[in-house]
Amino acid sequence: MSGVKLTGVRKTYPNGAEAIRGVDMDIQSGEMIVFVGPSGCGKSTLLRMVAGLEGISDGEISIGDRVINKVSPSERDVAMVFQNYALYPHMTVRGNMSYGLKNRKMPKAEIDARVEEAAKMLKIDAYLDRQPNQLSGGQRQRVAMGRAIVREPQVFLFDEPLSNLDAKLRVQMRIEIKKLQRRMNVTSIYVTHDQTEAMTLADRLAVINEGRVEQMGAPMELYTNPRTLFVASFIGAPQINLIPVQFDGTHLVNGGLSLAGFADLPRDTDLVLGVRPDTLSVDAGGQFSVRVDLVEQHGGENLIYGGVTAAKDAEGEELEICLKADKEMLPSIDDSLTLGFDPATAFVFRKDTGERLK
Amino acid sequence: MTGSKIITHLILICGAIFMTLPVWVAFASSTHAPETLLREGLQIWPGGHFLETYNEVLFVEGGVMKKVTAMQMLGNSMILGVGFAVGKVVISMLAAYAIVYFRFRLAVPLFWVIFLTLLLPLEVRIIPSYKVVADLGLLDTRAGLIVPLIASATGTFFFRQFFRSVPDELLEAARLDGATAWGFFKDILVPLSKTMIAAILIIMFVVGWNQYLWPLIMTTKEENYTLVIGIKQIYQVLSEGGELPQFQKAFALTILATLPPVMVVLIFQNWFVKGLVESEK
Secondary structure, eight states: OOOEEEEEEEEEOTTSOEEEEEEEEEEOTTOEEEEEOSTTSSHHHHHHHHHTSSOOSEEEEEETTEEOTTSOGGGTTEEEEOTTOOOOTTSOHHHHHHHHHHHTTOOHHHHHHHHHHHHHHTTOGGGTTSOGGGSOHHHHHHHHHHHHHTTOOSEEEEESTTTTSOHHHHHHHHHHHHHHHHHHTOEEEEEESOHHHHHHHOSEEEEEETTEEEEEEOHHHHHHSOSBHHHHHHSSSSOOEEEEEEEOSSOEEETTEEEOSOOSOOSSSOEEEEEOTTTOEEOTTOSEEEEEEEEEEOSSEEEEEEEEEEEEOTTSSEEEEEEEEETTOOOOTTOEEEEEOOGGGOEEEETTTOBBOO | OOHHHHHHHHHHHHHHHHHHHHHHHHHHHHTSOHHHHHHHOSOSSOOSOHHHHHHHHHHOTTSSSSSOOHHHHHHHHHHHHHHHHHHHHHHHHHHHHHHHHOOOTTHHHHHHHHHHGGGSOTTTTHHHHHHHHHHTTOTTSHHHHHGGGOOOHHHHHHHHHHHHHSOHHHHHHHHHTTOOHHHHIIIIIHHHTHHHHHHHHHHHHHHHHTOOHHHHHHOOSGGGOOHHHHHHHHHHHHHSSSSOOOHHHHHHHHHHHHHHHHHHHHHHHHHHHHHHHOOOO
16 A cells, blocks of 8 residues: 655646646545545646646656656556546446456456456446446446456545436445445545535545645544635535624624624734634524524524625625524524624634635 | 328338339349340340349350359459458548547648548549559559558548547546557447448448449459449440340349349448447447
8 A cells, every 4th residue: 555645746738727736745545535626626637647647747746655757547556436437338347347457467367356356345246247338327336446446556546436426326325435445445536526525535635726735634624724715615514604804903894793702803904704604503692683584494404594784795795694503493584583603613814815814 | 091101101112113113124124035125125024034144144154244254243343342341441440540549740630631532532533543553563453453442531530520429538547447559449449439330331332342433444354343344344245246235134234233232231231320320438
């Protein structure tokens, strides 16, 4: 087993477009890293650079102690699972899984043994002689994983492997991937734009934005301690409440909304206050009141959306706040609720740079 | 059956008769004695000379040409048809593979150059082509008959379009699986193109079989004649001398010339249709 190390990695396309703008990362052996970010942020490009499907413009990628910048994809000892599975349509499941091993001139008996073992592990041993078009989406996904497993690579690469599956299957496969990765203990890089997938799968999470790693750390660390506005807004569902504010020396102010409990913030710049929906609570002695617009019942909990009449959001519309409450909390539409939160759990960011101040 | 269905069928039946009747008349006439044809004209019902005529045409030396039999001409046509079709598929697949999967300078202009050769069919370049083949000493040879015809802009274009529709991930998966350029072509692309290859083989076989102008000026020796050339020549032979014109043999030769393409299309029509409509990716 070996880790992956990225040093000053950049990708610039011939037309001058910069996809990756300097990434440093040290992935430990056996670790599961998730790259998460909005589409077009460069997360897939970065993964493909590790795979060898994209060239590296600058910097260095090494697997174990070996620099692999100039090594061909098949000799990097990595295996990749593609979003659309990329199974060879004319080959059977067995053919798909053994093709890479055949190209390595592995003896047939060993190929068969590895394929059988991987198929059993993935519960696709009954389908070995079928062709991909005779399989369901979930089964195809397993075959794609089987093709990766039989190679016994140093590193697994997953490029949004679950996005073509329906919601239920996605959850199920997510759990299986996690279990499998734990069991095989292979260093893995997993790319997704789905933050639930990212939170649940990752040992460590790398939030990528515009070709840079915004922050990297354990999922809960990113949730409770985001370093930038982008990370705070990307991680967490429902999304964090973002309130544009100014600091007047004692209070954070937005129109008629004035929140106490903050100090040592710059007075001359626009700030953004971030409050997670689950840190808000209904509290008669709270700091502001909202008019209830909508209640979403999720079963175990309710999400209450309400307007703050006195304050405006970034677009100049009435500020909308989301609150996570328990399932007994069922206010009527247009009720007024007084909300409060502990200022210690809230974040304050600079609006222009996104840098976190508190 | 409703009225409109009956009308539809009537129209289709009329169309079918219209298309097949000339072929049938040629066949029926080929089974009569030459005297009957000369006296009574074309025949609509088969006569009693089927075995005699076809045996003479196919197997007897001097039965149809001075030296060559229809059997030999069939063989020549077969070689031309198959060589033409296989050659075209091989060359155009390789050309399309290079154009689609390899990044080299001028790939796009080169493709358009290939495509533009569609504007220069054999008829336009026949004198230079003849000169080249003659200088190479390939006149009256099978290679000379086939090679100048096998470059195919249409084939290259079809394969290019097909290859471009193959998802990039397959290539990437194959690269990670350690497939070489040749391995990817042989293990992934060729099997995926199976139906496409079949369709193009069939079309090109028929086109090759029906080649007329090039074999006509290329071949001077009778034993190199293809069936299509044979048909043209037989009328000359027939009208020479004072003998009774052997029209039944000309008809027989025509029927023989149409049979193989018809058989090929009939036998492989499933593949053919699949290749044109299906995309199995």
